Amino acid sequence: MTHDAIVVGAGHNGLACAVHMATKGWKVLVLEQAGTPGGAVKTAEVTLPGYRHDLYAMNLSAFAGSPFHAQHGALLAKHGLEFVGAPKPFASVFAPNSKPEWLGVEQGLDATLAHISRASTRDVEAWRSLNQRFEREAPHIFSLLGSPVPSWEMVRVMWTMWRKLGTPGVAETARLLLSSSRAWLEGQFESDAVRCLLATWGLHLDFGPDVAGGALFPYLESMLGQRFGMMLGRGGADTIVRSMVSALQGAGGEVRTGARVRRIQVSAGKANGVELEGGERITARRAVIANVHPRALYGALLGNDAPANSESARALRRGPATMMIHLALDALPAWRAGLELQSFAYVHLAPSMEYMSRAYAQALAGALPEEPVLVVGQPTVFDPSRAPAGKHVLWVQVRVLPSQPKSDAAGKLTVGPWSSIKDAYADRVLDILERYAPGLRQSVLGRCVLSPEDLERDNPNLVGGDSLSGSHHLDQFFAFRPSFGRSRWRTGVDGLFHIGASTWPGAGTGAGSGYMLARDLT
Numbered sequence: 249m250t251h252d253a254i255v256v257g258a259g260h261n262g263l264a265c266a267v268h269m270a271t272k273g274w275k276v277l278v279l280e281q282a283g284t285p286g287g288a289v290k291t292a293e294v295t296l297p298g299y300r301h302d303l304y305a306m307n308l309s310a311f312a313g314s315p316f317h318a319q320h321g322a323l324l325a326k327h328g329l330e331f332v333g334a335p336k337p338f339a340s341v342f343a344p345n346s347k348p349e350w351l352g353v354e355q356g357l358d359a360t361l362a363h364i365s366r367a368s369t370r371d372v373e374a375w376r377s378l379n380q381r382f383e384r385e386a387p388h389i390f391s392l393l394g395s396p397v398p399s400w401e402m403v404r405v406m407w408t409m410w411r412k413l414g415t416p417g418v419a420e421t422a423r424l425l426l427s428s429s430r431a432w433l434e435g436q437f438e439s440d441a442v443r444c445l446l447a448t449w450g451l452h453l454d455f456g457p458d459v460a461g462g463a464l465f466p467y468l469e470s471m472l473g474q475r476f477g478m479m480l481g482r483g484g485a486d487t488i489v490r491s492m493v494s495a496l497q498g499a500g501g502e503v504r505t506g507a508r509v510r511r512i513q514v515s516a517g518k519a520n521g522v523e524l525e526g527g528e529r530i531t532a533r534r535a536v537i538a539n540v541h542p543r544a545l546y547g548a549l550l551g552n553d554a555p556a557n558s559e560s561a562r563a564l565r566r567g568p569a570t571m572m573i574h575l576a577l578d579a580l581p582a583w584r585a586g587l588e589l590q591s592f593a594y595v596h597l598a599p600s601m602e603y604m605s606r607a608y609a610q611a612l613a614g615a616l617p618e619e620p621v622l623v624v625g626q627p628t629v630f631d632p633s634r635a636p637a638g639k640h641v642l643w644v645q646v647r648v649l650p651s652q653p654k655s656d657a658a659g660k661l662t663v664g665p666w667s668s669i670k671d672a673y674a675d676r677v678l679d680i681l682e683r684y685a686p687g688l689r690q691s692v693l694g695r696c697v698l699s700p701e702d703l704e705r706d707n708p709n710l711v712g713g714d715s716l717s718g719s720h721h722l723d724q725f726f727a728f729r730p731s732f733g734r735s736r737w738r739t740g741v742d743g744l745f746h747i748g749a750s751t752w753p754g755a756g757t758g759a760g761s762g763y764m765l766a767r768d769l770t
């Protein structure tokens with residue numbers, strides 16, 4: 249059977265691309281090597297029956313706010329898409345007995361300012377003026393992140409921005425885009441606690457506090473969190489995957505799981521189909537769209553058909569690794585700093601800039617951080633359907649780890665492959681959590697630890713356990729993602745396109761590359 253398009257990889261970008269093309273009348277087949285679609289967005293009962301864990305992504309705000317959702321949200325809702333709002337999106341806990349001992353961001357300016365005022369009255373004014381700046385600047389920044397790069401559309405966005413904000417305003421945005429989180433936050437706020445509250449978001453995109461380009465995400469997350477809270481999926485983050493698969497099938501498309509593509513077929517310089525592991529060949533009339541890592545695309549999948557200048561795309565540098573710990577709990581963590589923390593979606597455990605810098609530097613040097621940066625997700629506070637009545641699941645993301653540990657900064661673990669150390673390292677994480685939430689260990693009913701190796705085994709796009717499929721540092725962003733000359737999702741092979749977290753506009757659940765390419769093609 250011939251399809252108009254074959255999408256390799258059922259990540260949310262591949263599915264978004266397929267849904268858009270199918271609604272335009274294209275006959276689309278999505279091929280996924282894993283047993284379940286979704287890539288880095290999956291929900292499963294990995295601890296005990298009845299406890300549903302978001303294995304990877306939990307925060308769906310990027311999807312809910314995306315142009316793809318704006319266009320197809322009504323269709324997806326008919327196919328079961330359901331969000332749950334978390335009006336208290338995130339908080340940070342600081343060292344015991346420090347003042348304040350924790351801070352949070354809530355939906356609503358006044359509610360957030362009430363938190364900030366516990367740290368500094370001057371920073372209340374600083375937050376207020378940042379909020380006003382965001383109102384002026386945000387439409388331009390989001391238009392920029394939602395445009396193909398390079399493109400006339402992007403030039404138009406920048407021209408409009410210059411007309412509205414003037415040269416000083418554009419310069420201020422440019423400076424933000426180039427700044428490290430520490431440099432930028434020191435210029436905004438006087439309180440270490442407020443700076444720290446925001447800077448942890450840089451680490452979600454693998455920006456240590458002193459890496460240029462790390463200021464943008466903390467700025468956007470804090471201002472968006474204060475406006476919209478956080479969006480979670482009802483029943484699990486996989487609501488976006490299930491609804492896209494169903495919408496695709498409803499529009500005549502198909503998703504095949506357990507179908508690993510081993511080769512993209514190219515004839516006379518044009519991609520015309522794929523070959524599966526096992527030898528089956530499937531042809532595509534109009535396009536082959538690869539939602540894979542560039543190392544695989546320009547390596548095994550294209551082989552000798554890879555264009556001559558593909559080396560820099562293939563060499564996309566990975567970011568540090570990540571590890572997931574999923575807990576089934578008898579009760580929510582009893583946060584020592586204040587039980588109000590139980591009402592936040594994320595609680596960040598990275599109590600100072602120095603702590604973040606140390607963990608980041610240790611990971612880059614190949615050492616297991618003595619005390620890693622932790623993101624603790626509490627989804628059952630907002631969506632009790634994910635666990636039996638009165639019980640909870642906890643989502644613990646251990647940020648910035650070495651992909652292949654060479655040493656232990658604490659000097660305690662005999663280092664080997666992740667499979668041999670993941671449980672011992674998870675115990676270290678639980679010891680840290682226990683300090684902040686005494687009694688946690690006793691309420692653990694079940695646990696599942698996913699090491700960086702486990703992440704890559706499930707999804708080859710997460711090379712070395714890099715949650716972002718390629719570092720987002722400035723030299724690999726904008727027109728340099730995955731490499732200069734390979735932006736705009738072109739590959740140098742006719743009929744073959746490249747989408748996904750390794751391409752512009754990068755990682756996250758915003759479906760940007762899949763949707764923008766699909767619009768381009770149809």
Ligand SMILES: Cc1cc2nc3c(=O)[nH]c(=O)nc-3n(C[C@H](O)[C@H](O)[C@H](O)COP(=O)(O)OP(=O)(O)OC[C@H]3O[C@@H](n4cnc5c(N)ncnc54)[C@H](O)[C@@H]3O)c2cc1C
Pocket residue numbers: 256257258259260261262279280281282285286287288289303304305306307308309310507508509510539540541544570572645703706707708709710714715716717747748749750754755756757758
């Ligand atoms: C632990 C973790 C936590 C995260 N948390 C968040 C969060 O809370 N919020 C957020 O916005 N983002 C988060 N992210 C990032 C976000 O989930 C990803 O950037 C995004 O889901 C990537 O989507 P994608 O479609 O580009 O690719 P992927 O989701 O990586 O999907 C690619 C798919 O292609 C398949 N594939 C690869 N090669 C082949 C082949 N040869 N043949 C067939 N199939 C193939 C893979 O199996 C996979 O299913 C997180 C990521 C991780 C890992």
